[in-house]
Amino acid sequence: MVSCVNEALVTRMREFGTTIFAEMTALAVRTESINLGQGFPDTDGPAAMLERAVEAIRGGANQYPPGPGLPELRREIAETTRARYGLAYDPDGEVLVTVGATEAIATSILALAEPGDEVIVFEPYYDSYAAAIALAGAVRKPVTLRPELGRFTFDPDELRAAVTPRTRLILVNSPHNPTGTVFTREELAAIAELCVEHDLTAITDEVYEHLTFDAVEHIPLAVFPGMRDRTVMISSAGKTFSVTGWKTGWVRAPRHCVQAVQTVKQFTTFTMGAPWQRAVAYALSEEMPWVDGLRTALQAKRDRLADGLASAGFTVYRPAGTYFVQADIRPLGFTDGLDLARRLPGLCGVVAVPTQVFYDDVAAGRPYIRFAFCKRDEVIDEAVDRIKRLG
Ligand code: PMP
Ligand code: GLN
Numbered sequence: 001m002v003s004c005v006n007e008a009l010v011t012r013m014r015e016f017g018t019t020i021f022a023e024m025t026a027l028a029v030r031t032e033s034i035n036l037g038q039g040f041p042d043t044d045g046p047a048a049m050l051e052r053a054v055e056a057i058r059g060g061a062n063q064y065p066p067g068p069g070l071p072e073l074r075r076e077i078a079e080t081t082r083a084r085y086g087l088a089y090d091p092d093g094e095v096l097v098t099v100g101a102t103e104a105i106a107t108s109i110l111a112l113a114e115p116g117d118e119v120i121v122f123e124p125y126y127d128s129y130a131a132a133i134a135l136a137g138a139v140r141k142p143v144t145l146r147p148e149l150g151r152f153t154f155d156p157d158e159l160r161a162a163v164t165p166r167t168r169l170i171l172v173n174s175p176h177n178p179t180g181t182v183f184t185r186e187e188l189a190a191i192a193e194l195c196v197e198h199d200l201t202a203i204t205d206e207v208y209e210h211l212t213f214d215a216v217e218h219i220p221l222a223v224f225p226g227m228r229d230r231t232v233m234i235s236s237a238g239k240t241f242s243v244t245g246w247k248t249g250w251v252r253a254p255r256h257c258v259q260a261v262q263t264v265k266q267f268t269t270f271t272m273g274a275p276w277q278r279a280v281a282y283a284l285s286e287e288m289p290w291v292d293g294l295r296t297a298l299q300a301k302r303d304r305l306a307d308g309l310a311s312a313g314f315t316v317y318r319p320a321g322t323y324f325v326q327a328d329i330r331p332l333g334f335t336d337g338l339d340l341a342r343r344l345p346g347l348c349g350v351v352a353v354p355t356q357v358f359y360d361d362v363a364a365g366r367p368y369i370r371f372a373f374c375k376r377d378e379v380i381d382e383a384v385d386r387i388k389r390l391g
Contacts, residue, residue, distance in 0.1 A: 012134045012135065012137065013131070013134060013135070015130075015134070016127075016130070016131050016134070019127055020037075020127065020353055020354070020357045021037065021038040021039075021127075021353070022038075024037035024038060024341065024351050024352070024353055025037060025038045025351075027342070027345055027351055028345065028351040031345035031346070031349070031351075032349075033344075033345040033349045033350055033351045034349060034350045034351065034379060034382060034383045034386065035351045036305075036350060036351060036352055036371040036372045036373070036375065036380075036383055037341075037351040037352055037353045037370075037372065038353070038372070039177070039244075039322075039323040039324060039372045039374060040244045040245075040372075040374065041242040041244070041323075041374040041375070042374070042375050042376055042379060043242065043376060044242060044243075045241040045242040045243045045283070045287075045290075046241065046283060046287045046290040048282070048286070048287070049241060049243075049279050049280075049282060049283040049287055050279070052278055052279035052282045052283075053246075053275045053276060053278065053279035054275075055278075056274065056275035056278040056279060057275045061274040061275050061278055062274065062275070063274070064270070064271055064274075065271050065272065065273075065274045065277060066271065067262065067265070067266060067270055067271050068095070068096050068097065068258075068262060069095070069096060069097025069250070069271070069272060069277060070097070070274065070277040070278065070281065071091065071092075072277075072278070072281045073097055073250075073277045073278075073280060073281040073284075074091035074092070074095040074097065074250075075091045075281075076280075076281045076284040076285050077089075077091070077095050077097075077250050077252065077284065078090070078091040078094070078095055078252070079284075079285075080284050080288075081233075081252055085220050085222075085223055086223065087220065087222055087223060087228060087233075087252070089252045089253075090255070093255045093258060093259075094252060094253060094254065094255055094258055095250060095251070095252050095258070096250060096251040096253075096258050096261055096262050096265065097248070097249070097250050097271075097272045097277060098249040098250060098251060098265060098269075098272060099247050099248075099249065099268075099269050099272050099273075100236055100238065100247035100248065100249040101205060101207045101234050101235065101236035101238070101249040102128050102247070102249070103247075103249060103265065103268060103269060104234040104236070104249045104250065104251045104261070105128055105129065105132055105171075105203065105205060105234060106128065106131075106132040106135065106268070107261050107264040107265045107268055108203050108232045108234070108251065108257075108261050109129075109132040109133055109135075109136050109138065109169065109171075109203065110132065110135060110136050110264045111257075111260040111261045111263060111264040112168065112169055112201055112203075112232070112257070112260060112261075113133070113136045113138040113168050113169055114136075114137075114138070114168070115136065115137030115138065116137065116138065116139065116166065117136075117138045117139070117166060117167075117168035117169070118138065118139045118140075118141045118164060118166040118167045118168060119133050119138050119139065119140055119141065119167075119168065119169045119170070119171060120140075120141045120142075120143060120159070120162050120163070120167060120169070120170040120171065120200075121133075121140050121141070121142055121143070121170075121171045122142070122143050122144075122145050122154060122171075122172070122173065122176070123142040123143070123144050123145065123358060123359045123360060123361065123364070123365075124145065124178050124179065124355050124356075124358030124359050124365055125140075125142065125171070125173070125358055125359075126173060126177050126178075126205065126358070127357070127358060129171050129173075138168070138169075139166070140360070141162045141164075141167070142162075142359070142360045142361065143158055143159050143162050144158070144359070144361055144364050145176070145179055145181065146364065147317060147328075150317060150318070151179075151180075151181050151317065151320065152176070152179035152180075152181045152317065152326070153181065153187065154187070156190045159190065159191070159194065160194060163194060163198050163200070167198060167200060168200065168201065169200065169201050169202070169203055170191065170194075170195060170200050170201075170202050170203070171202075171203050171204075171205065172188075172191060172202055172203070172204045172205070172221055173204070173205040173206075174188070174204070174206070174218065174221075174321075175206075175208035175209070175211060175212055175218060175319075175320065175321025175322045176321075176322065177207075177208065177322050177323075177324060178322075178324050178326065178353065178355055178358060178370040179317065179319070179324075179326055180317065180318075180319020180320060180321060180322045180324050180325065180326065181319070181320065181321075182212050182216050182217075182218060182320040182321040183219075185219055188219055188221055188224060189224060191221060192221060192224035192225070192226065192227050195221075195226070195227065195230055196225070196226040196227070196230075199230075200230070201230050201231070201232065201257070202221050202222075202227065202230060202231045202232070203231075203232045203234065204220065204221045204222065204231055204232070204233050204234060205234050206218070206220060206233060206234060206235045207234070207235055207236045207238065207239050207240075207249075208239055208321050208322045208323075209235055209240070210239075210240050210291050210294075210295060211239060211240075211294070211295055211298055211321050211322060211323070212295070212320060212321035213295070213298070213299040213302060213319070213320055213321060214299070214320065216320040216321065218321065220233060221233075222252075228254070229254045230254075231253065232251055232252075232253040232257050232261065233251070233252045233253060234249065234250070234251055234252075235249065235250060236248065236249035236250070237249070237276075237280045237283065239323070240283075240291055241280070241283050241287065241290075241291070242294065242374075243276075246273075246276045246279075246280070247272075247273075247276075248272060248273075248276045248277065248280045249272075298323070298373070298374065301373040301374070301375070301377065301380060302318065302319060302325065302373050303318075304373070304377060304380050304381070304384075305325055305371060305373040305380050305383075305384065306318045306325050306373075308380065308381075308383075308384030308387065308388075309325060309327050309371065309384070309387065311384075311388065312332075312384065312387045312388045312390060312391055313331050313332045313390070313391045314327035314328060314329065314331060314332060315327070315328035315330070315331055316328075323372045323373060323374040324370050324371065324372055324373070325370070325371050325373060326355060326368050326369075326370055327352075327368065327369055327370075327371060328367050328368055329367055329368070329369055330367050332390055332391060335366065335367065336356075336366055337354035337355055337356050337365065337366055337367060337368050337369045338354040338356055338357065338366075340354070340369060341353060341354040341369055342354075344369075347389075347390060348386040348387055348389045348390055349386045350383050350386050350387055352369040352370060352371045353369065353370040353371075353372075354368075354369055354370075355368035355369060355370050356368070371383075
């Protein structure tokens with residue numbers, strides 16, 4: 001996180017300046033570089049879904065929808081969750097539509113963590129987790145993911161040691177941004193066991209649930225014994241349907257948790273834009289074959305970029321899911337990812353994200369930068385050509 005010295009800002013938010021995504025996108029615009037920083041696709045989602053949003057606006061879906069979300073969207077969310085994972089949620093009371101996964105995460109933490117409660121996060125962590133924990137007055141307890149056999153993973157003993165009598169929540173993001181790790185059944189089972197043993201609530205961020213590669217399976221934590229009733233399961237349409245600007249997310253959780261989150265959500269945004277809800281309800285019902293095509297295309301893009309970065313001299317961690325590749329910059333003689341990310345536009349006209357900003361243990365993240373591959377092939381090819389100039 002890039003810290004902020006603004007004395008008008010409440011102290012608990014002062015460690016958070018501008019997000020790295022905004023900083024790096026502004027840098028890309030300013031320097032006319034190729035933006036492989038912020039993770040957003042440069043092509044649109046399914047055309048019929050876009051049309052549904054237009055029709056919804058023209059058809060008068062322009063006033064407040066119900067606070068929990070449109071019934072048709074809640075039904076589709078419950079139905080796809082049941083069909084895909086065998087997890088049953090009542091659309092009336094166990095599903096809540098939010099303004100992106102970001103609001104789902106923030107309101108869940110605000111609703112479930114008391115000031116002083118400890119929240120375990122795997123670092124590198126998605127930046128909004130740290131900010132939401134700080135807003136709640138809670139305390140983050142990072143457990144570091146480290147490279148081992150070509151992927152980032154955690155040491156179960158370190159995870160166990162992070163639990164204290166003050167631990168209330170654990171945040172689990174799989175497929176994981178920014179490392180691309182998809183937690184295995186064994187890793188998830190270890191997390192689940194700990195949650196049950198210590199009576200922890202899990203908040204799972206599954207926004208990349210459909211974007212896994214090489215037949216790697218995404219398994220929700222909620223399917224493990226004892227977990228369905230202690231998990232707040234979050235996802236979003238942004239990544240699944242390539243509409244990151246629609247900010248349509250959702251929570252599935254036991255009734256008492258949804259009630260708690262909704263109590264907070266009433267006062268952050270009350271409800272979520274009606275046209276997008278209509279269109280996403282349609283997409284969940286009809287456009288999952290389109291998502292299969294997206295997954296196949298993204299896997300090829302992953303290989304295109306990963307191969308290119310490797311040929312440019314980086315050590316590359318080929319992800320099992322998400323939009324992102326981690327590159328170790330040391331083989332090219334660099335040591336500090338933040339410094340390199342800020343200089344990269346000048347050196348070669350490409351923007352990436354420094355991974356260290358997602359760590360408390362900054363040294364653990366210093367050698368890595370993150371590149372996004374959710375871009376057209378010609379954009380990836382041009383970026384790779386430019387990056388090769390670094391060598
Ligand atoms: N969690 C993770 C891991 C993400 O990468 C993102 C960015 N899409 C979000 C949450 C936020 O999702 P949304 O845009 O739906 O708020
Ligand atoms: N999820 C996107 C990423 O990781 C960024 C979203 C944002 O800009 N807040 O790149």
